[in-house]
Amino acid sequence: MQFHFVDLLDQLFLHRIHYIDKYILPKESNRFQNQERLPTKQEMSSFLNGQLSLFPPDSGFTNLKWNRDKIEFIELFISVHESNAIIGTNNKPVTKKDYMALLMWFFNIKIAHWPGSLSYGKERKTKRESEYLKELVGVYNLMVSRRN
Amino acid sequence: MNRTLISTLEQLRNAKVQVLSFSIRKQVNLFDFETGPEISFNGFKSIHSYQEQLDKYYDECKMSIELEINQATPYSLELKKSLDLSRFEIKAFKNRFFPKENELLLFSRVELVKTPRTDISKDQALKKKY
Numbered sequence: 001m002q003f004h005f006v007d008l009l010d011q012l013f014l015h016r017i018h019y020i021d022k023y024i025l026p027k028e029s030n031r032f033q034n035q036e037r038l039p040t041k042q043e044m045s046s047f048l049n050g051q052l053s054l055f056p057p058d059s060g061f062t063n064l065k066w067n068r069d070k071i072e073f074i075e076l077f078i079s080v081h082e083s084n085a086i087i088g089t090n091n092k093p094v095t096k097k098d099y100m101a102l103l104m105w106f107f108n109i110k111i112a113h114w115p116g117s118l119s120y121g122k123e124r125k126t127k128r129e130s131e132y133l134k135e136l137v138g139v140y141n142l143m144v145s146r147r148n
Numbered sequence: 149m150n151r152t153l154i155s156t157l158e159q160l161r162n163a164k165v166q167v168l169s170f171s172i173r174k175q176v177n178l179f180d181f182e183t184g185p186e187i188s189f190n191g192f193k194s195i196h197s198y199q200e201q202l203d204k205y206y207d208e209c210k211m212s213i214e215l216e217i218n219q220a221t222p223y224s225l226e227l228k229k230s231l232d233l234s235r236f237e238i239k240a241f242k243n244r245f246f247p248k249e250n251e252l253l254l255f256s257r258v259e260l261v262k263t264p265r266t267d268i269s270k271d272q273a274l275k276k277k278y
Contacts, residue, residue, distance in 0.1 A: 001195070002160050003246045005202045006238060009156070009209060013235040016213050020228045024217075 066107040072132035074114050077103050079133060152212040153234055156205045157241050162190050166261045 066073050080086060081099055088094050100114055111117065168186040176182045192198035216227055247253050 001199065001202065002163070003242075005206065006160060006242045006246060008206060009153075010235065010238045010242065012206070012210060012213070013231055013238060016217065017228060017231045017235065020217070020231070 061108060062106055064107050066109040068132065070109065070111050070114075071117055072130075073103075073107070073109060074100075074111065074118050075130040075132055076136070078118060079130075150230070150234065152208050153237065156209055157237070159190075159205060160241070161245060161257070163258045164190050164261060165258060166191075166263065169263045 077100065078096070081094070081096055084093075086094060086099065100111075104111060166188045168188065170186060171183055172186045173181050173183045186193065189198055192201060213231070216230075245257060
């Protein structure tokens with residue numbers, strides 16, 4: 001009976017040691033890693049080059065601003081969405097509403113009713129093509145020709 | 149936790165079998181009774197009561213560990229060290245007092261005590277009184 005009891009005590013301590021390994025130490029090690037994380041080489045080099053941190057820790061906004069017309073913003077990103085260039089990480093399609101809301105936040109631009117603006121653009125009788133997208137093609141071609 | 153564990157191991161170290169001076173009538177099975185001397189193990193007169201005492205020690209150790217785990221979350225590495233050391237103590241105790249292949253050593257820890265029978269007819273105090 002005594003021998004059995006010593007065995008039980010041994011098992012109790014062994015179980016608690018495993019418990020700490022499994023549930024407590026990993027949590028703490030993650031917390032420690034998060035607190036003490038050193039900047040990566042790339043982050044250090046960006047810092048030394050004086051680049052802006054795009055996601056300042058003390059603000060809910062990015063440090064980016066859309067610098068063209070609102071309609072051009074809609075034309076560009078709706079085209080990207082329509083081309084299925086961007087999908088969710090779970091391989092499911094992303095809704096236009098969420099996608100546009102995220103980009104508006106990302107580029108600090110507020111467009112009250114972007115589907116309306118898009119419909120207005122599409123229903124124009126003249127100049128239905130996007131001037132901005134044409135311009136982008138030109139800019140790209142120019143860039144390529146400069147390199148060559 | 150260490151104090152609880154040490155006192156528990158200290159209790160397990162004892163294996164005192166005491167044969168008391170008086171006889172009792174014990175039920176062996178449903179129909180038979182046997183008269184024999186009362187025997188106690190570490191002061192407990194039945195297996196059941198000793199088992200209850202061991203359960204109590206076990207619960208105390210368990211509570212003590214739980215308390216330390218709950219209190220010492222930020223220092224769990226220290227707690228783990230302490231638990232490791234305690235487990236070593238338990239293993240060392242087991243090897244020392246409950247060796248697997250040494251029955252002689254296993255029984256050498258049993259202490260047999262026989263309480264001498266006192267003859268009450270020769271007791272002077274009783275004689276004076278009655």
